[in-house]
Amino acid sequence: NAGVTQTPKFQVLKTGQSMTLQCAQDMNHEYMSWYRQDPGMGLRLIHYSVGAGITDQGEVPNGYNVSRSTTEDFPLRLLSAAPSQTSVYFCASASPRDRGGETQYFGPGTRLLVL
Amino acid sequence: ILNVEQSPQSLHVQEGDSTNFTCSFPSSNFYALHWYRWETAKSPEALFVMTLNGDEKKKGRISATLNTKEGYSYLYIKGSQPEDSATYLCAFRGGSQGNLIFGKGTKLSVKP
Numbered sequence: 001n002a003g004v005t006q007t008p009k010f011q012v013l014k015t016g017q018s019m020t021l022q023c024a025q026d027m028n029h030e031y032m033s034w035y036r037q038d039p040g041m042g043l044r045l046i047h048y049s050v051g052a053g054i055t056d057q058g059e060v061p062n063g064y065n066v067s068r069s070t071t072e073d074f075p076l077r078l079l080s081a082a083p084s085q086t087s088v089y090f091c092a093s094a095s096p097r098d099r100g101g102e103t104q105y106f107g108p109g110t111r112l113l114v115l
Numbered sequence: 116i117l118n119v120e121q122s123p124q125s126l127h128v129q130e131g132d133s134t135n136f137t138c139s140f141p142s143s144n145f146y147a148l149h150w151y152r153w154e155t156a157k158s159p160e161a162l163f164v165m166t167l168n169g170d171e172k173k174k175g176r177i178s179a180t181l182n183t184k185e186g187y188s189y190l191y192i193k194g195s196q197p198e199d200s201a202t203y204l205c206a207f208r209g210g211s212q213g214n215l216i217f218g219k220g221t222k223l224s225v226k227p
Contacts (some may be wrong), residue, residue: 004158040219041219042217042220043120043159043204043217045215048214058214068187071188102164103161103164104161105161106158106160108157108158109158
């Protein structure tokens with residue numbers, strides 16, 4: 001299993017450009033999520049999905065869109081990039097185990113710089 | 116707003132020292148507490164998921180305890196090794212439908 005994969009690893013954008021961060025998992029996990037990591041902050045949830053066709057907002061959703069057309073893929077779209085979106089983005093997936101304690105599996109991250 | 120606090124922010128120890136750090140979380144509506152290990156330039160990896168008050172989990176030299184009534188969890192590392200150097204994250208889940216709320220982490224550096 002490849003686990004959780006993310007592309008690209010690194011991206012530079014100009015303000016106002018749009019792009020899609022790709023995330024895929026091959027573990028048949030129903031739950032997928034996107035986080036951003038900024039210096040001095042914990043991982044903050046952007047959007048999440050509990051299954052194909054179902055998405056919801058997390059703590060910091062503004063400026064981002066998601067869709068979940070398949071179980072495997074959960075792309076994150078930046079509609080009009082802003083310098084405040086410079087961050088490291090992590091995708092994660094999870095499947096319920098034991099008594100409600102599902103372990104999240106993280107992708108390798110995408111480092112985004114918006115100029 | 117749910118708050119998850121970790122202390123200390125950073126910790127420097129010598130190889131062979133034992134150490135511990137704390138995660139504080141809301142004591143109401145507890146569902147699960149996660150610990151992750153995050154090495155530089157890698158992605159977070161799960162250490163433990165704890166769901167019951169009084170839970171104790173162990174993986175090698177690393178162990179964790181959980182007190183849901185007072186809202187804290189301790190992570191212990193016995194005989195620290197340089198390869199233990201990483202940021203240790205805890206994350207709280209409140210309710211079965213709640214999302215994980217992460218703390219800012221404790222950065223551990225172990226000197227040989």
